[in-house]
Amino acid sequence: MNLYKLGKALCSVIFYPMYRIKVIGRENIPAKGPVIICSNHISNVDPPVVGITNNRNIYFLAKEELFENPIIGGILKRVHAFPIKRGMRDRNALRKGLEILKKGNALGLFPEGSRQKSGEVGKGLAGAGFFALRSEAYIVPCAIIGPYRKFKQLKVVYGEPIDMSQYREEKASAQVVTDRIMEEIRQLHKIHQ
Template identity: 70%
Template sequence: MKLYKLAKSLVAVAFYPLYRIQVVGKSNIPKNGPVIICSNHISNMDPPVVGITSPRTIHFMAKEELFQKKGIGALLRNIHAFPIKRGMRDRNALRNGLDILKQGEVLGLFPEGSRQKTGEIGEGLTGVGFFALRSEAVVVPCAIIGPYKPGKRLKVAYGSPIDLTEFRENKSSAKEVTDYIMESIRQLHKFHQE
């Protein structure tokens, strides 16, 4: 936890002035209880930016390859990231994510899985729907509105929690829930872009 706070402080000191970060809707993140923050993905800088703009500690999933690099893997684990194998159903990653939520913590996800360099918001992978349906977590959409250019304003907008009661009661599919969450991110992005 100490390393996370130190890393967060150092990144904040560097990034806030560099990208003139503006944060909107931070109060939409519940102060307690399990939360899934779902954001669009435009850059490798997205995880640290969501991390420094959230008032709570976030546990991020990161591609397994990063954990195999000397030094980086240990650092990632110390700042609460955990690995996921891409392109396949990774039961360990799913279990880790659910455990984090059961402990009342915050899980950070980029449902698109990979960066969308055009700035458009792509399709979401069904993992986010799985976590939303299998937990009692509150889902908070997040829109990062770039570009990441020094001196240009970068906006991070957190939307109102998404009500998934109906989806849970109707035993909706993970894909249906994922599509709904992605549409919420799109609407949030569109609203704050204008």
């Protein structure tokens, strides 16, 4: 068993009962082909929670600082995470994300870039729009509705894939596309709160 599958199994055993996770809309995630799962970000636990609540193996971008510790960095790499420099355009991370999608894999993004401790859905950074426009991936919005409290229900809601064809044809800006994705996440959050 590889480390990703082992991690997914362990996190499922711990987090499903601890947070009484309820998943809505899992069927909206395409079983095959490139997909970008874009979620709001309220906790450090969000990546494993998104990872265990769907059937795809997801590659996540993670802040570069986490990889500075050789042990943590080694584990993160083995569970499909790769580093991104925050606050600047990181060409290596962008290239790596596009390669992942080109191979038909799933990429997990938290467009807000940092946690929104209030639980509200914040403004997204243009990176999500960049990946959406530069790939043929399905874009699946995801709303994590917390807070993370032991034995209180946490909802993870996956919306229907967002049609990007018009945005790609019009050569829309990455920020415009990210704003659309964030609006979808906001609507899921509002409807299922």
